Amino acid sequence: MFPPLASGYRVDVTTDTPVLVALRNDYEIVVEGLAQMLAPFSERVALVELDSGAPVARPADVVLYDTFGQPQGEHLDISSLQVGPARAKVIIYTWALEATLAATWIDRGAAACLSKGLPAPVLVDAIERVHAGERLVLPAPAGENPRGRWPGRSEGLSEREAEVVALIAEGLSNEAIAGRTHLSINSVKSYIRSAYRKIGVDSRSQAVLWGVDHGLLAKRSRRPGPDEERFVLP
Amino acid sequence: MFPPLASGYRVDVTTDTPVLVALRNDYEIVVEGLAQMLAPFSERVALVELDSGAPVARPADVVLYDTFGQPQGEHLDISSLQVGPARAKVIIYTWALEATLAATWIDRGAAACLSKGLPAPVLVDAIERVHAGERLVLPAPAGENPRGRWPGRSEGLSEREAEVVALIAEGLSNEAIAGRTHLSINSVKSYIRSAYRKIGVDSRSQAVLWGVDHGLLAKRSRRPGPDEERFVLP
DNA sequence: GACGATCACACCCCCAGGGGTGTGGTCGCG
DNA sequence: CGCGACCACACCCCTGGGGGTGTGATCGTC
Numbered sequence: 179m180f181p182p183l184a185s186g187y188r189v190d191v192t193t194d195t196p197v198l199v200a201l202r203n204d205y206e207i208v209v210e211g212l213a214q215m216l217a218p219f220s221e222r223v224a225l226v227e228l229d230s231g232a233p234v235a236r237p238a239d240v241v242l243y244d245t246f247g248q249p250q251g252e253h254l255d256i257s258s259l260q261v262g263p264a265r266a267k268v269i270i271y272t273w274a275l276e277a278t279l280a281a282t283w284i285d286r287g288a289a290a291c292l293s294k295g296l297p298a299p300v301l302v303d304a305i306e307r308v309h310a311g312e313r314l315v316l317p318a319p320a321g322e323n324p325r326g327r328w329p330g331r332s333e334g335l336s337e338r339e340a341e342v343v344a345l346i347a348e349g350l351s352n353e354a355i356a357g358r359t360h361l362s363i364n365s366v367k368s369y370i371r372s373a374y375r376k377i378g379v380d381s382r383s384q385a386v387l388w389g390v391d392h393g394l395l396a397k398r399s400r401r402p403g404p405d406e407e408r409f410v411l412p
Numbered sequence: 413m414f415p416p417l418a419s420g421y422r423v424d425v426t427t428d429t430p431v432l433v434a435l436r437n438d439y440e441i442v443v444e445g446l447a448q449m450l451a452p453f454s455e456r457v458a459l460v461e462l463d464s465g466a467p468v469a470r471p472a473d474v475v476l477y478d479t480f481g482q483p484q485g486e487h488l489d490i491s492s493l494q495v496g497p498a499r500a501k502v503i504i505y506t507w508a509l510e511a512t513l514a515a516t517w518i519d520r521g522a523a524a525c526l527s528k529g530l531p532a533p534v535l536v537d538a539i540e541r542v543h544a545g546e547r548l549v550l551p552a553p554a555g556e557n558p559r560g561r562w563p564g565r566s567e568g569l570s571e572r573e574a575e576v577v578a579l580i581a582e583g584l585s586n587e588a589i590a591g592r593t594h595l596s597i598n599s600v601k602s603y604i605r606s607a608y609r610k611i612g613v614d615s616r617s618q619a620v621l622w623g624v625d626h627g628l629l630a631k632r633s634r635r636p637g638p639d640e641e642r643f644v645l646p
Numbered sequence: 647g648a649c650g651a652t653c654a655c656a657c658c659c660c661c662a663g664g665g666g667t668g669t670g671g672t673c674g675c676g
Numbered sequence: 677c678g679c680g681a682c683c684a685c686a687c688c689c690c691t692g693g694g695g696g697t698g699t700g701a702t703c704g705t706c
Binding site: 346347348349350351381382383384386387390 | 580581582583584585615616617618620621624
Binding site: 585586615 | 692696
């Protein structure tokens, strides 16, 4: 469908100014982890962060949407991610990259779907290619797995466990978490059980408090309120 | 058992220095409410607050233990409330004052059990009498009901509803809340149902977050940790 | 006197939550 | 190559949580 990028390949983009990239995720530590990962490439990609509540200094060329704890799946509303007067190109940055879902997102207007398993140089190349007009779907190459940071990682939670606990800390039910993460409710329950063992709680209320204490809450300013427009799950 | 104080009665305590009173409750707004109620009587009672994490300037003569969200019932460990080199006299300040429970507390070493329904002048009189050596059990007189402040009052929660939500926000189960408040689990469930309607949540996780957002958490410094000695429920 | 609010509690019922156990796949490491 | 971790999911089972409805008492307000 879309030719995958071979490892080490670098697109030849003849431009002097870096691509303006907005990182889009409600968890500060996720955004910080991505920013740290991209910092060595600041001559090629410059980060402008949205959703901080303050107006952005300049609009983004590309939005990099990290799916951690965010709506994902076939109902994801791509157009709401395209912000600014010049509608930014949207890259879905996800762990579980399945072909049919990626195709749906591309049909809906995403410019690219990239796996979190990509090394940073490949990610930067891909951002530049998207900026230049290409459409990409890049699964993680075998053998390379530079994982980012996520909340709860230092407490021994895997990324999926942390994501599930983060959504519990947001007050979601198992069914809502399954919808948000595009997993089955049985998978969600499995992650819940193993996460509870790791963080040493035995009830959902205690998990909520653990999440609050360990920064697993999305930014309060990003909480959907009655007046706040956000992309909505059906 | 103990002669109740008539409304308006004032004990004749011939002393010039005020009674040093420690207010004892883990919720700041409860302690603030009590302090405000007693502020006009500062020539008679001087407040020294314990459990703030800082060493107190001087030891208390009397500890006023507000039962909101705290262990209450026949297993309450009175001796752990008596702090300082000169063991302070303990007053249990509770809403539901039943005679047999009050008798148990007095047997266990409490100097007095006072109802929260008492007017401030009567409360101050009682504190002075306790300091002077008397033992009291004072139910609320009919017709007078100067309620203090409690968390959630401005959101329309009654004191018992607020207490139950505060304990949910601490991660307790219904059974644990029933034990802590000395109520039946059916009463706890009734308060939960009515509180959920008032605060607009429909799950326990959301109630925990509501409590966190509205200051219904006990002071974190007062949370029992592995090294921190506190009175323990069996 | 009637009514509403609060406190206290009982009883019935349904289901979400979470425990256990199991399967299968991929991948990194010793 | 074997093992453990992680991801994904299924199935069974029990219980706590919470919805509904009801009772009774006290108290303040109209």
